Amino acid sequence: MRRLPYSRHRFTVVIAAAVAIATILIAASQVSARGAEQQATAATPSEPRVSPPGTSFAAGISQHGAALGSPSAPLTLVEYADLQCPYCGQWSRETLPVLVDRYVRPGKLRIVFNGMAFVGPDSDRALRTAVAAGRHDHLWEVVHGLYENQGAENSGWVTDELIGEIVARVPGLDARALLDERWTDSVDPEIRRASAAASAAGVKSTPSFQLGPTGGRLELISVTSLAPDGIVPAIERALGTR
Amino acid sequence: MSERRLRLASQVIALLGTAITAYLLYVRQTGAGLACTTGGCETVQNSPYAELFGMPVAALGLVGFLGVFAAAAAPGGWARLTQATLAISALLFSAYLIYTQIVLIGAICEWCLAGDVLISALAALAILRLRLTPLPPAIPSRAPQHPKRRPNGSRTSLSRANRPPARVRHKR
Numbered sequence: 001m002r003r004l005p006y007s008r009h010r011f012t013v014v015i016a017a018a019v020a021i022a023t024i025l026i027a028a029s030q031v032s033a034r035g036a037e038q039q040a041t042a043a044t045p046s047e048p049r050v051s052p053p054g055t056s057f058a059a060g061i062s063q064h065g066a067a068l069g070s071p072s073a074p075l076t077l078v079e080y081a082d083l084q085c086p087y088c089g090q091w092s093r094e095t096l097p098v099l100v101d102r103y104v105r106p107g108k109l110r111i112v113f114n115g116m117a118f119v120g121p122d123s124d125r126a127l128r129t130a131v132a133a134g135r136h137d138h139l140w141e142v143v144h145g146l147y148e149n150q151g152a153e154n155s156g157w158v159t160d161e162l163i164g165e166i167v168a169r170v171p172g173l174d175a176r177a178l179l180d181e182r183w184t185d186s187v188d189p190e191i192r193r194a195s196a197a198a199s200a201a202g203v204k205s206t207p208s209f210q211l212g213p214t215g216g217r218l219e220l221i222s223v224t225s226l227a228p229d230g231i232v233p234a235i236e237r238a239l240g241t242r
Numbered sequence: 243m244s245e246r247r248l249r250l251a252s253q254v255i256a257l258l259g260t261a262i263t264a265y266l267l268y269v270r271q272t273g274a275g276l277a278c279t280t281g282g283c284e285t286v287q288n289s290p291y292a293e294l295f296g297m298p299v300a301a302l303g304l305v306g307f308l309g310v311f312a313a314a315a316a317p318g319g320w321a322r323l324t325q326a327t328l329a330i331s332a333l334l335f336s337a338y339l340i341y342t343q344i345v346l347i348g349a350i351c352e353w354c355l356a357g358d359v360l361i362s363a364l365a366a367l368a369i370l371r372l373r374l375t376p377l378p379p380a381i382p383s384r385a386p387q388h389p390k391r392r393p394n395g396s397r398t399s400l401s402r403a404n405r406p407p408a409r410v411r412h413k414r
Contacts, residue, residue: 205349
């Protein structure tokens with residue numbers, strides 16, 4: 001085959017057309033994603049900002065540090081999440097209450113929160129608060145309260161006022177003491193432990209989950225969606241094999 | 243590499259891309275488990291960037307790969323231009339999708355990356371095909387022509403336009 005002299009004009013036309021098409025697609029993607037995020041935000045209940053006392057999804061369920069549910073539950077689910085991660089928030093709002101009602105409350109499942117803080121400063125503030133609450137066995141109310149009031153990433157939404165509102169609804173937890181405690185060295189070992197566990201498990205994104213027998217080997221599982229049916233089959237299979 | 247081989251290679255790669263996007267679309271529509279070693283596939287697939295106004299990006303990719311396949315299978319100038327335009331626009335869009343995965347979503351989908359690698363290869367092949375264009379048949383040959391013989395054996399005279407250039411004519 002003969003090679004013609006390179007036609008710059010023809011290549012310019014192709015590049016211009018390709019750039020035009022790609023620009024339209026990228027603009028469409030941005031508009032579409034923004035619309036979806038606004039819909040998700042609108043779907044998040046904003047009033048009341050904090051659940052009234054006694055209506056917490058974790059009410060009446062035992063907590064031990066970062067664990068929710070009976071220590072003798074046959075199955076353990078470990079959640080790796082960043083409190084600023086919007087998908088973690090969506091999972092926590094949509095799926096966690098279903099799992100708690102269906103599996104944790106009957107004593108079949110125990111859920112452990114392994115918090116990570118990689119999105120930014122608000123992640124760190126939120127995680128330290130949650131871990132400090134975990135030292136008083138109230139981590140899950142704080143985690144759920146933060147997810148219910150999750151703001152835009154690193155917008156400064158994790159305010160002392162918000163934490164005060166969340167903690168005020170948790171009986172037995174003192175907001176002022178918690179705000180002070182979160183900056184002490186006492187929470188560091190737990191944060192380092194969770195981070196090391198995430199590395200050991202091979203967690204590369206959030207939310208990620210490990211599932212397995214309590215006290216036994218946990219496996220990183222693949223969830224097909226953030227809705228309950230994305231994880232329920234895996235739990236059912238694990239319970240069925242026991 | 244000949245144009246025939248370039249077209250064949252493009253078709254094979256486009257078919258691989260079609261298979262990947264069809265698999266992602268199947269998983270999305272049926273809710274089946276997604277084979278993933280990075281752990282980020284579900285996060286990416288459930289992100290708002292996985293759809294364009296309700297249409298899965300995987301469906302867009304499927305249409306794109308089929309379009310490149312069809313353009314690679316067809317001969318001619320328009321097919322070459324179409325293949326190059328589709329492949330380069332897909333390359334630019336896939337670069338944007340990689341950016342969204344790393345920066346905006348914070349998770350990596352290995353199936354998407356595999357598709358991006360295929361798109362890069364398709365773009366390279368499409369540009370090569372565009373540059374290795376065969377001579378169009380309308381261009382006249384510049385080789386000297388011999389006069390045709392008449393039925394009675396005498397030679398026809400060459401018209402001025404068909405005569406060989408003066409520099410190649412020999413003196414008697």
